[in-house]
Amino acid sequence: xxxxxxxxxxxxxxxxxxxxxxxxxxxxxxxxxxxxxxxxxxxxxxxxxxxxxxxxxxxxxxxxxxxxxxxxxxxxxxxxxxxxxxxxxxxxxxxxxxxxxxxxxxxxxxxxxx
Amino acid sequence: xxxxxxxxxxxxxxxxxxxxxxxxxxxxxxxxxxxxxxxxxxxxxxxxxxxxxxxxxxxxxxxxxxxxxxxxxxxxxxxxxxxxxxxxxxxxxxxxxxxxxxxxxxxxxxxxxxx
Numbered sequence: 001x002x003x004x005x006x007x008x009x010x011x012x013x014x015x016x017x018x019x020x021x022x023x024x025x026x027x028x029x030x031x032x033x034x035x036x037x038x039x040x041x042x043x044x045x046x047x048x049x050x051x052x053x054x055x056x057x058x059x060x061x062x063x064x065x066x067x068x069x070x071x072x073x074x075x076x077x078x079x080x081x082x083x084x085x086x087x088x089x090x091x092x093x094x095x096x097x098x099x100x101x102x103x104x105x106x107x108x109x110x111x112x113x114x
Numbered sequence: 115x116x117x118x119x120x121x122x123x124x125x126x127x128x129x130x131x132x133x134x135x136x137x138x139x140x141x142x143x144x145x146x147x148x149x150x151x152x153x154x155x156x157x158x159x160x161x162x163x164x165x166x167x168x169x170x171x172x173x174x175x176x177x178x179x180x181x182x183x184x185x186x187x188x189x190x191x192x193x194x195x196x197x198x199x200x201x202x203x204x205x206x207x208x209x210x211x212x213x214x215x216x217x218x219x220x221x222x223x224x225x226x227x228x229x
Contacts, residue, residue: 107157
């Protein structure tokens with residue numbers, strides 16, 4: 001079956017611009033996670049959705065970052081006024097449940113801010 | 115705060131040799147522990163997980179890991195490495211109040227396999 005998909009696979013943008021990154025989770029998965037992976041580092045948690053609501057957004061670095069999941073399926077991570085430090089691979093994962101449930105990761109979106 | 119440490123950034127082993135990747139965690143309660151593998155151009159794939167019970171857990175691709183509470187460790191092992199095992203390996207602990215399941219990852223260990 002289809003796994004987690006993310007679009008675009010690569011995004012190059014200029015400093016100060018707005019970007020949207022999309023995640024299509026596995027059908028039926030209620031939990032959705034966003035992580036950010038900088039070069040040479042492990043993924044870092046950003047935000048978690050259970051259904052339509054953001055249950056934990058403690059990992060969002062500042063108010064330039066925002067994510068939505070309006071219908072409880074597809075999610076969009078939005079970054080305003082991008083900075084060069086935002087350059088990273090943004091990973092999305094989904095799972096059937098929460099604690100302990102296997103998270104299935106997408107291939108990621110590589111964001112480069114010039 | 116919860117944290118995961120992978121002391122070895124890079125490891126090189128010969129094909130057919132045994133492998134052990136180290137992972138230490140800091141967590142107040144009984145942790146949920148995971149090992150993921152990331153190959154170039156591929157998404158993270160779960161190798162195995164530990165929640166409770168038997169401290170030696172078996173995973174996919176011939177990997178196993180042992181949970182040692184006294185040492186706060188969850189080391190990954192494989193008796194005989196194949197060239198296709200070359201990848202980045204991440205240890206993670208599930209964290210967050212209310213069991214949100216968010217994962218805290220270590221910085222990863224890059225495994226290189228010599229022919």
